[in-house]
Amino acid sequence: MGIAQGARVLFSDFADDGVMWTGNGPRESRHNVAFKEKFSEPPTVMVSISMWDTDHKTNSRADITAEHVTAKCFQIVFRTWGDTRVARIRADWLAIGSVRDDD
Numbered sequence: 858m859g860i861a862q863g864a865r866v867l868f869s870d871f872a873d874d875g876v877m878w879t880g881n882g883p884r885e886s887r888h889n890v891a892f893k894e895k896f897s898e899p900p901t902v903m904v905s906i907s908m909w910d911t912d913h914k915t916n917s918r919a920d921i922t923a924e925h926v927t928a929k930c931f932q933i934v935f936r937t938w939g940d941t942r943v944a945r946i947r948a949d950w951l952a953i954g955s956v957r958d959d960d
Contacts, residue, residue, distance in 0.1 A: 859900070859956035861892050864907060864949045867935050871910070871944035878912075878942055887924075888933045892952065896928040900954025904933050907949040912942035921948060928954075 867886050870878035877884055892900075902923035911917045920936040933948050 859894070859896060859954060861894070861952040862950065863890065864947060865890065865933065867933065867946045867948055869945040877937065878944055881940055883938045884936065886935045889930060890933060890950065891930045894956070896952070896954040897957055898955055899926045899928055900952040902926050902931050902950060902952045904948055904950045906946060908945070908947035910944040912944070915940045915942050917941060919943070923950065
């Protein structure tokens with residue numbers, strides 16, 4: 858069994874008036890993550906928000922998930938909707954799965 862983990866700032870949209878900060882309605886941000894070492898098969902991946910910075914004047918709506926998981930990589934997908942204004946997000950991830958065993 859192998860374990861891989863990491864953290865990634867997904868965006869800082871307040872800095873450049875990005876869509877998560879200035880937009881309205883459904884929005885999504887996708888980020889590719891490559892594992893340092895390949896798993897034998899697609900692992901189970903858990904993603905969580907470890908830091909978020911949102912506007913206090915609007916509702917906070919967030920959905921974060923791992924998609925397109927393979928033995929080599931996956932995508933972190935962050936979504937929001939409505940009038941939510943997200944300045945920045947950092948995501949932590951953990952992958953657990955089988956790895957090659959030379960024994």
